[in-house]
Amino acid sequence: MSNAQRRPVVLLRPVPGDTVIHRLWAGTKLITVLALAVLLMFYPGWLPIALVTLLVTAAVVLAKIPRGALPSIPGWLWLIVLLGGVTAAFAGGTPIVDLAGIELELGGLLKFLRITAVSIVLLGLGALVSWTTNVAEIAPAVSTLGRPLRILKLPVDDWAVTLALALRAFPMLMDEFSVLYAARRLRPRLRAQTRRERRKQWIAEVIDLLAAAVTVALRRADEMGDAITARGGAGQIAAAPARPGVADYVVLAVVTVVCGAAGYLEAASFLGTT
Known part of the structure; x- marks a missing residue:
């Protein structure tokens, strides 16, 4: 894709629409972002990442965000991510996989992938708020x-x-x-x-x-x-x-349940392995 065809990053400009996500109070969205960010900061495990990703995906579908709102990812960024993954793989650590008699330590690579996933989810969450919230409401x-x-x-x-x-x-x-x-x-x-x-x-x-x-x-x-x-x-x-209205309280209740369930399961998993 040439530079002329590349879609730019569009932030702080809401996507036109009148969906339930657009009509939410801006304070509800700010509380949601803060709660999910704190959750991933203290429990950056795969289960919380999956739950937050599911929550963000559902919000994107409800908000009817078009694919054209997503920016094009330049090739050099993929190269940086690949270089970071290769570098992190040299750190080793558990788990260890036996592949044709060769032991591969995947601990460093998995940690890098987890951090990358958390970053992508948080960026998507922030972009969703930007696409569905008028700046005057902040x-x-x-x-x-x-x-x-x-x-x-x-x-x-x-x-x-x-x-x-x-x-x-x-x-x-x-x-x-x-x-x-x-x-x-x-x-x-x-x-x-x-x-x-x-x-x-x-x-x-x-x-x-x-x-x-x-x-x-x-x-x-x-x-x-x-x-x-x-x-x-x-x-x-x-x-x-x-x-806030009725929909805002429903969203806050869902976010509370997701954060509580993810925190409980992560804590239980940690205590089970110690």
Whole structure:
């Protein structure tokens, strides 16, 4: 697949739809991500990975995420994964497999595969939340979930507003940087003759690109500040009314059962082997 046909990574932009996953409260999705991440952090076994994978797959099916939303994986990434697997295989360890009189220690390879599987599952979980959640719903959810912290006089609303602005600015700045990079490639350049000239030319291009990126970011920040002021100030960002519904409690109950069952089975398996 050529670079022109390669599907880019699309995050922080929800896939259009009106499914049960799209209608869930943003706080429910954040709690789910946190709970499943903690589960895989403390119990990174194959059974919890399988249960979380099943849960994420069911959510993807219910959300009707199209295959085109998935980014294309470049070949160099597969090469890195393969190199990491080969390197980890040299660590050895149990289990040991006897293949035609040759003992193969697969412990290191299995650990590498397990870590890779956990990373893929967590990335898929984060992408699912990104594809089914409007960025404007994040700040009110964070403000509601952080309400108990206000007893400690912590600026929860300010944190929520900062997070919302960062999430809104990220896709916008990525588009701007892509345009700047494309414009830089279209600029005519003198062909450097020596290595020193090529190095100086590269440094000069990086400085020009960074200066242009800072200028674009400041201009966008000024425009966003004017828009926020016109809409009533930053406090309105975290003040949108949103509360969990029946579907949210069902999802939280399912996640609780999955986390409890996976933790219990992993603990029982560990105690059984000791």
